[in-house]
Amino acid sequence: MPNRKDDFHKHGLKVTSPRLKILALFETHPKKHFTADEIFHELQTQGEEIGVATVYRVLTQFHEAGLLTRHQFETDRYTFELDTGEHHDHLVCVQCHRLIEFVDPLLEARQQSIAKQHQFHMTDHRLHIFGVCQPCFQKNNS
Amino acid sequence: MPNRKDDFHKHGLKVTSPRLKILALFETHPKKHFTADEIFHELQTQGEEIGVATVYRVLTQFHEAGLLTRHQFETDRYTFELDTGEHHDHLVCVQCHRLIEFVDPLLEARQQSIAKQHQFHMTDHRLHIFGVCQPCFQKNNS
DNA sequence: GTCCGTGCAAAGGATTTGCATAATC
């Protein structure tokens, strides 16, 4: 069972305080999605002295190392989450920006088949369903 | 059969040279996707004196008027295409950035059903299948 | 003539980069 230290070394990354802190943040919020800015502020709140540049660099390295997944939803910012190895897609609430994850084998299979139809060598795919979540919907009608 | 003039007036837009030029560019390249910058340079090449700011403003107005669709693919730039009224999804070549459009009723239906399962009031959705297109694939193996 | 649209340059926000210092190995 490899630990963080091995994870880092495996990808040529030294074990440093900023890297441990950032990874810990993701691990203590398993399903949460963070933007670079959110991480920066969260760490600042915790009293850590980490620069924005480091946050961006570390996130990019983690993404390249396969530790994190990077998404782009409505806005023009990147969103990161722990890469658990299981692919999943997202429902995005356009009102409160809440994210709901889901996996659907039928959709997965169908996408494979479409790629094949177009002689496309699929490497990845991304499905975002935008809409209003139930809590927001109720709020709107009350 | 409403013409461009009507299209513009309907949305409170005056008929101006930049707007006509930009729309014409899309109409002469029906299936093509453009970034703001590409439009700016294309018009410059044609000897037009249109500022970048105007290009961005007009694209946003056209998008709000429903004349254009706006996408965000791999990069951090927006991509625009003529809105023909028919929804479609995209295959994106990660190598040459070629875009292939497709529509699949099964996928559409399945997405509706997933949204319903999660009590989600779907307004829109976006499916990007990333991969390597056939021409690029062959190029790689030769 | 009024109001909207334009060009220019400056501002804005997210992300990256250069560089000297500081930490890991």
Added chain:
DNA sequence: GATTATGCAAATCCTTTGCACGGAC
């Protein structure tokens, strides 16, 4: 001790905005 990381600030990229002038209606 050599090399990689960090923090800071400046730089970069795409996009938006303020403002005075010009064009549409």
